[in-house]
Amino acid sequence: MKIAGIDIGGTKISGAVIENGEIISEIIKEKTPYNSQKIIEIVFDIVEKLLNIADIKAIAIATAGAVNNDNSRVIGSTGNLPKDYPDIEFKKIFEEKFNIPCIIENDANAAAFAEYKIGAAKGSQSSITVTLGTGVGGGIILDGKILKGKSGAAGEVGHLMLGIKPERSCTCGEYNCFEAYGSGTGFRRTIQELSSMLPEFKTSILSDKTKEELTTFDVIAGYKNGDEFCKIAYETWENEIIIGLTSLANIFDPDNIVISGGLSGEVNYEKIEKTINDKIVTTPLKILPAKAGNYAGMIGAALLAEDKLV
């Protein structure tokens, strides 16, 4: 079954033909405009192009923002997308325009579904995919279904609270969220805080940078080269990841937690799996690197469309 897979992110919109969880066409990419009507027009255009190259049976959209339980539209706020984005009746608009079924799902949920169906969690019963990127996102799959909650907004693992007293502010307006520590942005703040705390801060990787200019990837490189400061900073971040994932393991007793996103390649899986399994009160689980790739969102949406529409 060939499906038009679409991914609407804060910076770009992508689309491709997907069959059995594999991308079988070239990938079309466009910049995301800050205008809902223009977003629709771009997606119309991409779907039309995909219809011209394959016998498309459904449209499957992965998007930033929480998606309702009917898989028809976005609810609530959506970060970088236009304010009126939640007003778009995706399912209705696309089904009327193209006369084929359409579903929409949150991109992190869709990516988790892809990991579960064809990726790192394939063959398991319950799996959580945690995305460590600019933010911390997640999707939770229980017995083959995405955990959606009463409105569709469930799975906000980035807003597990890792502290009681207000310490580190989060994009959500609260303090101490997993996202404020585990994300790339959070890691950078950990680096800045630690470097400020050391009166005689020095690191072997500072040759051509001030400490304010240090990036997470500088620090990861320094850690791999045996730099002492970078080791402290990296292990602080690593421990924050461990705390967040330990909470999830104690709540869900899942088969596995899959880590995706820009920082997923920088995680020591063996070490954090062992440490988490030592900490939990539930039973041992696997911590696995994501396998479904950069287009896991649109692939997962397509797999979900097959599940729901066939």
Next chain:
Amino acid sequence: MKIAGIDIGGTKISGAVIENGEIISEIIKEKTPYNSQKIIEIVFDIVEKLLNIADIKAIAIATAGAVNNDNSRVIGSTGNLPKDYPDIEFKKIFEEKFNIPCIIENDANAAAFAEYKIGAAKGSQSSITVTLGTGVGGGIILDGKILKGKSGAAGEVGHLMLGIKPERSCTCGEYNCFEAYGSGTGFRRTIQELSSMLPEFKTSILSDKTKEELTTFDVIAGYKNGDEFCKIAYETWENEIIIGLTSLANIFDPDNIVISGGLSGEVNYEKIEKTINDKIVTTPLKILPAKAGNYAGMIGAALLAEDKLV
């Protein structure tokens, strides 16, 4: 359908005839011996008594300790119960002895199921029951089913981690668990810590007690009488509850969180519901006091038996 409901706790074993979620006989109570064989004998004896007074169709046992996904026996460690307690093949032993179906479920899960079926969460789709007692326990109901995880151990909400650096030790061997703050024991530690931090500690309720002797209920009484120290201590505990429940609301987007246990009567529901709804990134939920009563465990087990066996 009349069911023999049994509750095996760390201190006592109770049993009664239950029909449609209501206790319809006197409640038999025995002390819990620290010996697995004797526990079985006591439960045999209780079931025989219940068989003599009603036409029992099933045996439903709520127990301390995580219960496997077959609802046949306990897995892993179980607090105050004998070391070999997980070896007892409850389902097998009781079905062979009495020739009627038997199920066993974790007491916190069973209590959550009772709240969902006949208690505070009746009529909702997804509900979490959090028990604030000596420890913090919980049960999570999603679409009418108890969240069990891969082994049956899921729902350990008391081991959500509310801090990164090791601060307050937990019974599980780790630090900063929700249980170490939200439980009665946790509240007492908060009181002791706060009183030690104040160099000139004084409270209107200390007339006949040293500060080491202060109980949580002293402090709650002092809070209600306008004592300043008690207000600080109570609100610190209240905030810790809010942080734990906010994490759960962000993960599950549930219809409601029900609070049960010895401290559930001391919670300001209106205030914490409002505060949590201001903090979450998901959609507003209800925070509700438990309604299924002190025997929610055995009632929930009986309701589960009806669900599974009918």
